[in-house]
Amino acid sequence: MSEVHAKHVAVLMGGWSAEREVSLVSGTNIAKALEQKGYRVTRVDVRRDLAALIRDLSPRPxxxxNALHGKGGEDGLIQGVLEYMGLPYTHSPAMPSALAMDKAMTKRLLATVGMPVAEGVIVTKEQVLAGHVLPPPYVVKPVDEGSSVGVRIVQQGDNYTVLAEDGWLYxxxxxxxxxxxxxxxxxxVMGDRALAVTEIVPVKGFYDYDAKYAQGGSIHVCPAEIPDDVTAEAKRLALLAHETLGCTGVSRSDFRWDDSKPGASGLCFLETNTQPGFTPTSLLPEQAAAVGISYADLCAWIVEHARCHA
Known part of the structure; x- marks a missing residue:
């Protein structure tokens, strides 16, 4: 990509969600990369203070x-504020952001276009504490958190009072x-292109928050060493999710693949992240690099495809 200059970019980071620390790392890396590309950058640590945010965005960039993660950052809330202010911003608009953040609504919508999804139910904390609501093994997760925050796997023989271990704050x-x-x-996914398929191999346990962000917590195999038909189908499904939800810019969709089943029939969609991380262990920048797009060029591409959707 050619060098770009002169634009003033405000990088929103931090926020007040459970993913605040991840967002600060993403935002800091993005800001440095954009400065390397010649942009004028303002770093904004977002707090739950609308008046302060408006001040921080003056003069108008x-x-x-948007390098925020989790609630308040990728659920449509900040997107709505930026729409109201008439500011062009990166990633998806408010409605796709809100849809993708709600895992239950995402599954319901994508199932209508043929997306393979896991069987499941939405229940209350009290129902989970009372006993198994599905036969083990099963996965318990928040409906609207990211980065595997709060995710637990219940195996055969596990105590079903899983939510009582450290409380349930979700x-x-x-x-x-x-x-x-x-x-x-x-x-x-970058625009209308699925970049690559990565297999994630946790060093221990499953791909939880620590495995995602701790150095050495997981091994990323990119491109994944899987059959060509599985690669092609995973890419097709990721692009289908991106387009059906109405995402713009970049997104990342996660899958499980039961390799005991024939071909791509074992693929199962988990979720779509409308604002993938940009930390040193993040997956989307690795995939971009695998197809010849540097971290800084990826950030610049995202900026150049920003818009106000109002």
Whole structure:
């Protein structure tokens, strides 16, 4: 990509969600990369203070790079504020952001276009504490958190009072899904292109928050060493999710692949992340690099495709 200059970009980072620390790392890396590309960058540590945010965005930047993660950052809330202010911003608009953040609504919508999804139910914390709502093994997760925050796997013989271990801070609704055996795959999308398929191999346990962000917590195999038909189908499904949800810019969709089943029939969609991380262990920048797009060029591409969707 050619060098770009002059634009003033405000990078939003931090926020007040459970993913604040991840966002600060993403935002800091993005800001440095954009400065390397010649952009004028303002770093904005977002707090739950609308008046302060408006002040921090004055004078008005040409583009807002939204590097927030989790609630308040990728659920449509900040997107709505930026729409109201008439500011071009990166990633998806408010409605796709809100849809993708709600895992239950995402599954319901994507199932209508043929997306393979895990069987599951939405229940209350009290129902989960009372006993198994599905036959083990199953997965318990928040309906609207990211980065595997709060995710637990219940195996045969486990104590079903899983939510009582460290409390449950993730809302009244709990998603419980049948556990899909096999391998963890993820596919990044950039515009109208699926970049690559990565297999994620946790060093221990499953791909939880620590495995995602701790150095050495997981091994990323990119491109994944899987059959060509599985690669092609995973890419197709990731692009289908991106387009059906109405995402713009970049997204990343996660899958399980039960490799005991023939071909791509074992693929199962988990979720779509409308604002993938940009930390040193993040997957989308790795996939971009694998197809010849540097970290800084990826950030610049995202800025140049920013818009106000109002």
């Amino acid at each position: 040409d583009v807002v790079f 809302g009244a609704r709990v998603m419980v899904e049948t556990f899909i055996p096999g391998r963890e795959l993820t596919v990044g």
